[in-house]
Amino acid sequence: MRRVLLPHAISSAAPPAGAAIHDHRGTSMGTGWSARVVGAAPDLAPLLQAELDLVVAQMSHWEPTSDLGRFNRAPAGTWHALPAEFLEVLAFALDVCDASGGACDPCAGALVNLWGFGPVNRHDQPGFVPPTPAQVQAALAQRAHVRLDPHTGQAWQPGGVQLDLSAIAKGYAVDRLALRLESLGIADYLVEVGGELRGGGVKPDGQPWWVALEQPPDAAAGDDIVVALHGLAVATSGDYRRYFVDGAGRRPHTIDPRTGLPIDSGIAAVTVVDASCMAADAWSTALTVLGVEAGLRLAERRGIAARFLVRQGDGTLRASTSSAFAAMLD
Known part of the structure; x- marks a missing residue:
């Protein structure tokens, strides 16, 4: 059964009469991007690409010359000035880390690399061994955390911290x-x-812009939700996007x-709807790591609109939603 998810408030403003949709596309962050824009507009692709290039130049853990790459190589016990955008994203990621009890940690890049999901020693390359x-x-014993000084726009590298903002930078x-x-x-x-x-x-x-929520490939046909993205953003984390299989079974990139x-919590996917895509991206990852019980408790405390899809023993998926998510379902 198809259900719809609607925003709490809908503006009555309408686009100009006779307006058309203009499509702009490109590539960034190892994937594609698109923008559908209503109304007469010049070629916006270069302007939008510049926005994405800025994020890559500052926050990519794949680019050695990025601000993040330089910070990761910095000597122990040093302070470093960060661009305002980088500082904003890192501060939000650290807040989510604290609120989730460490379930989504931007300082865990060394662990991501160790499991073959970073830029080197990748799981899909010959010779990789878990x-x-x-x-x-x-x-785990060597992990440390950065400190931020919002007044000076600086971050402290305690030594060996490998920042990884892949759970938030795309949003x-x-x-x-x-x-x-x-x-x-x-x-x-x-x-x-x-x-x-x-x-x-x-x-x-x-x-409105109707968008079907992302589903795992093994989700039951017809059991879907479409959301009206009217002043809303949506992000999904799942165990089916990037993974490898070894003797212990499926090893997701999260x-x-x-x-x-x-992760090995049975979570197939978590979708979060929020006004901010950055928030939706970060919280979908944190809730995925927490699992359905702890994740739902946190979502209820913070008013997060979240949907969990949990793998069952018979191969089916069970959906659980937070109150904030359920309140938007029609």
Whole structure:
């Protein structure tokens, strides 16, 4: 059965009569991006690409010359000035880390690399061997956290910290596309980077931007939800996107920073709906790591609109939703 998810408030503003949808596309962060814009507009692709290039230049853990790459190589016990955008994203990621009890930690890049999901020693390259329990414990023992000084815009590298903002940077990039369009006076749009989306306004026919929530490949046909992205963003984390299989079974790319191991909670996917795609991206990862029981408790405490899909013993998926998510379902 198809259900719909609606925002609590819907604007009555409509696009200009006779307006058309203009599509802009490109690539960034190892994936594609798109922007659907209502109304006469110049070629916006270069402007939007510049927004994404800024995120990559500052926060990519794949680019050695990025600000993040330089910070990761910095000597122990040193302070480093960060660009304002980098500082904003890192501060939010650290807040989510604290609120989730460490379930989503931007300082856990060494563990991500150890399991073959970083830029080197990848799981899909010849010769990769999963880490031993002793190697995982050694990585956990060496972990430390950065400190931020918001007054000076600096971050402290305690030594060996490998920042990884992949659980939040893509959502932040989506927000930058949306805000860039709005700064140009464009109110009706749908922007997307690698499956994370944010929409504003409506289409020329007055309909909102209807988007089907992402489902795992093994989800039952017909059991889906479409959301009206009218002032909303949506992000999904799942165990089916990137993984490898070894003697222990499926090893998803999402690592639990508290144990140092890939998640094994039975969570197939967590979708979060929020006004901010950065928030939706970060919280979908944190709730995935926490699992359905602890994740739902946290979502209820913080008013997060979240949907959990949990694998059952018979191979089916069971859906559980937070109160905030259920309140938007029609």
